[in-house]
Amino acid sequence: MxxxxxxxxxxxxxxxxxxxxxxxxxxxxxxxxxxxxxxxHPGAVAVIAVTKENNIVMVRQYRKALEKEILEIPAGKMEAGEEPHVTAGRELEEETGYKPLALKKIASFYTAPGFCDELVHLYEADIDKPGRPFTDEDEFVQVEEISLQEAEEAVQQNLIHDAKTMYAVQYLRLRINEQ
Structure with missing residues (x-):
């Protein structure tokens, strides 16, 4: 059919x-x-960045649609004509101050295919020392670095409550279990 x-x-x-x-x-x-x-939607990227101390780089921000603040991996909207890997590097640096040394594409997925065409490209970034974030004038985020165990607990407590970040936490757990 x-x-x-x-x-x-x-x-x-x-x-x-x-x-x-x-x-x-x-x-x-x-x-x-x-x-x-x-x-x-023009598409978006999300970045899994882990420090040398094995902490996940997250941003805490208020999400009006949810009427609450949540912890998320850095992410952002693609600009017209921009390649996903370029957006990934730009968003990671803007939101967290970390400049990626290398980016590896993990997956792409639709966020809500029943009514939205947003495609998120998920990357893993090798990072070094943080710089200074430079967010948009209407964007307010707090950078946090948390362990994988803390991230898993935050998922259970609904502090991490979005699919891209939950996917990232599961990805990291699977990667560690395979080692």
């Missing part, structure tokens, strides 16, 4: 700094039609 939904018509109902929102009428595989509300 072909599950493809063919777009019949569409309208952009919102154009923003980070996302656009489209409403599309689609033809369904059974011949009927339906509406789809779609969030369009």
């Amino acid at each position: 072909d599950f493809t939904e063919k777009t019949i018509s569409g309208e952009r109902i919102y154009s923003g700094k980070v996302i656009n929102v489209d409403v599309e009428e689609v033809g369904l595989p059974n011949g009927k039609t339906s509406k789809r509300e779609l969030v369009r």
Whole structure:
């Protein structure tokens, strides 16, 4: 069976700094039609950075959509025409002050494919000494370095509550268990 939904018509109902929102009428595989509300996102990167002391570099920030602060691995939106590895290096340095010595791509994944096309590219970074973060004027973060055990406890306590960071914690645990 072909599950493809063919777009019949569409309208952009919102154009923003980070996302656009489209409403599309689609033809369904059974011949009927339906509406789809779609969030369009330029893509993002996230970076797993571990210090020489084996601490994970995290940022603590308030997330308005959640109405709470959470711990996250450094991440950010890709700029138009920017390659993911360039975004990864830029975001790591801007948010934490750490400049990557090397970047290794781990995976790419969709965050919410039921309504959003955001694709996150996950990298692991080799880092050295921290510099000074230089975040955007509307971005407020606190850099923290925590152990893998502390990160796993933060997941259990819902202090780490986003998929990219939970994925990173699991990735690091698996990597350590394989050694």
